Amino acid sequence: xxxxxxxxxxxxxxxxxxxxxxxxxxxxxxxxxxxxxxxxxxxxxxxxxxxxxxxxxxxxxxxxxxxxxxxxxxxxxxxxxxxxxxxxxxxxxxxxxxxxxxxxxxxxxxxxxxxxxxxxxxxxxxxxxxxxxxxxxxxxxxxxxxxxxxxx
Amino acid sequence: xxxxxxxxxxxxxxxxxxxxxxxxxxxxxxxxxxxxxxxxxxxxxxxxxxxxxxxxxxxxxxxxxxxxxxxxxxxxxxxxxxxxxxxxxxxxxxxxxxxxxxxxxxxxxxxxxxxxxxxxxxxxxxxxxxxxxxxxxxxxxxxxxxxxxxxx
DNA sequence: GGGAGATACTTAACATGTTAAGTGAATGCG
DNA sequence: CGCATTCACTTAACATGTTAAGTATCTCCC
Numbered sequence: 001x002x003x004x005x006x007x008x009x010x011x012x013x014x015x016x017x018x019x020x021x022x023x024x025x026x027x028x029x030x031x032x033x034x035x036x037x038x039x040x041x042x043x044x045x046x047x048x049x050x051x052x053x054x055x056x057x058x059x060x061x062x063x064x065x066x067x068x069x070x071x072x073x074x075x076x077x078x079x080x081x082x083x084x085x086x087x088x089x090x091x092x093x094x095x096x097x098x099x100x101x102x103x104x105x106x107x108x109x110x111x112x113x114x115x116x117x118x119x120x121x122x123x124x125x126x127x128x129x130x131x132x133x134x135x136x137x138x139x140x141x142x143x144x145x146x147x148x149x150x151x152x
Numbered sequence: 153x154x155x156x157x158x159x160x161x162x163x164x165x166x167x168x169x170x171x172x173x174x175x176x177x178x179x180x181x182x183x184x185x186x187x188x189x190x191x192x193x194x195x196x197x198x199x200x201x202x203x204x205x206x207x208x209x210x211x212x213x214x215x216x217x218x219x220x221x222x223x224x225x226x227x228x229x230x231x232x233x234x235x236x237x238x239x240x241x242x243x244x245x246x247x248x249x250x251x252x253x254x255x256x257x258x259x260x261x262x263x264x265x266x267x268x269x270x271x272x273x274x275x276x277x278x279x280x281x282x283x284x285x286x287x288x289x290x291x292x293x294x295x296x297x298x299x300x301x302x303x304x
Numbered sequence: 305g306g307g308a309g310a311t312a313c314t315t316a317a318c319a320t321g322t323t324a325a326g327t328g329a330a331t332g333c334g
Numbered sequence: 335c336g337c338a339t340t341c342a343c344t345t346a347a348c349a350t351g352t353t354a355a356g357t358a359t360c361t362c363c364c
Contacts, residue, residue, distance in 0.1 A: 004193040005209060008268065008281065009171050009186075013211060015284040016164035018291040023161070024322090033322095033349065034161075041156040051313065057157060059165060064350055066314055071349090088312045088359045116160065119290040128283045129160065131276065132167040138271040139170040176352090185319065185352095203343065216320055218344050223319090240329050240342045308362090315356070326345065332338090 022116060026108045030101060035060060036068055036077075037109075040102050043078065043094040050089050077101060174268060178260045182253060187212060188220055188229075192246060192254050195230065200245040202235070229253060 004010060020034060027037050038058040043049065049057065055065045069092060072078045077098035083089040094102070117125055156162060172186060179189050190210040195201065201209065207217045221244060224230045229250035235241040246254070269277055 002265070003197065004190065005211075006281070007265070008277065009168065009175070010190075010211065011281045011284040012164060012168035012171065015287050016161065016168060017211070018288045019161050019164065022291065022294060028323090035350065038156065038162075045155065052311090059157075059162065059169070061351065061353090062313070063315080063352075067350075070314095086312085086360070090313080113154070113159070115294070116291065119294070120287050124283065124286070125160065128280075128287065129158070129163045131280045131283065132163040134276070135167050135272050135280065136170045139174065139268065142174060142267070142271070180353090187320065204341095213321065213323090214343070215322075215345080219320075222344095238330070238342085242343080306364095308364105309360105310362095311358100311360070313357085313359100316354085318352085320351070321349080323348090324346085327343085329341080329343100331340070334336090334338105 019116065022112050023109065026112065027105065030105050032101075032105065035064065036072060037105070039065070039068060039072065040077065040094060040098055043092065044099065044102055048091040048093040050083070051092060054092055072098075171268065174264050175261065178264065179257065182257050184253075184257065187216065188224060189257070191217070191220060191224065192229065192250055195244065195246040196251065196254055200243040202241050202243060206244055224250075 023037075024034065027034060032040070035058070038060070039054065042054060042057040051065060051069065052062070054060075055062055058065070060068070069078065069080070073080055075097075076095055079093050079095050080090050083091055120128075175189075176186065179186060184192070187210070190212070191206065194206060194209040203217060203221065204214075206212075207214055210217070212220070221230065221232065225232055227249075228247055231245050231247050232242050235243055272280075
């Protein structure tokens with residue numbers, strides 16, 4: 001079996017960790033986790049979103065998102081109100097405080113991203129992201145849902 | 153600010169998830185998590201390893217590894233004995249049962265890896281891994297340890 | 305219009321990620 | 335030697351990942 005430290009999953013894991021290691025300290029100073037930051041960024045780009053939509057955008061599973069939204073709401077960084085037309089759905093939006101917090105984190109975050117881009121090279125970065133997208137595409141619909149095949 | 157869904161961390165996260173989604177069901181059938189599998193694979197390649205060394209190889213943090221080793225030991229998939237020369241260190245090795253379990257998982261795992269390679273293309277896969285390695289290298293020693301700079 | 309099934313979300317339970325603190329053993333140096 | 339420091343690992347505490355189950359609401363079709 002292939003040396004597992006050279007496997008694709010490990011390569012991806014190490015690369016992502018190398019990147020996130022740059023951001024975590026700054027986020028931490030502002031009392032935010034990586035996932036909370038993802039949610040705020042996702043919300044900042046839109047007026048409001050349903051929870052399911054937000055989960056897709058921020059790439060979080062429902063249960064994780066539920067917990068995080070509960071906490072962010074308690075910290076008054078987001079707001080929530082149930083949709084009129086469908087009582088099951090709730091519309092989530094970023095609060096003024098949330099916007100303010102984002103504004104205080106964004107400069108450092110941008111600077112870090114710029115540094116990474118500079119070190120790795122903008123062109124290579126674009127290439128890498130292109131390949132990552134293709135990888136994702138090439139695996140789409142493989143083991144995704146319960147494709148009609150086996151038990152159940 | 154850049155559309156965060158197109159940011160490098162998100163690209164890496166989505167790509168890795170697309171890959172891991174393929175493996176998890178099979179591992180799950182054998183009662184293994186991704187991390188437990190990493191540890192077994194790392195141990196299978198060597199005689200024995202210290203915990204710290206294993207953490208580096210399997211790319212796990214100490215606390216996670218401590219817990220997982222405790223559980224794997226309880227399931228008799230690994231063995232542990234303290235080093236004679238240094239009572240602080242413990243040598244970890246895979247057990248016979250562990251080897252047997254690996255043998256039962258490996259074929260499916262190999263098949264999945266082959267399918268991924270085939271779908272994405274072996275050459276592109278090699279290129280991708282090359283780029284991921286370069287990314288990691290270009291960020292090495294940036295925000296890594298407490299580089300002599302700030303507080304403390 | 306009413307009940308079975310689908311939907312949107314939440315809770316629960318367990319495993320890991322992450323940082324800080326704790327514990328016992330080794331080391332170095334005065 | 336003695337003891338402060340370092341080292342290897344473990345525990346603790348809290349946040350998220352992951353799957354299964356639960357709850358309320360809505361839809362659709364008879």
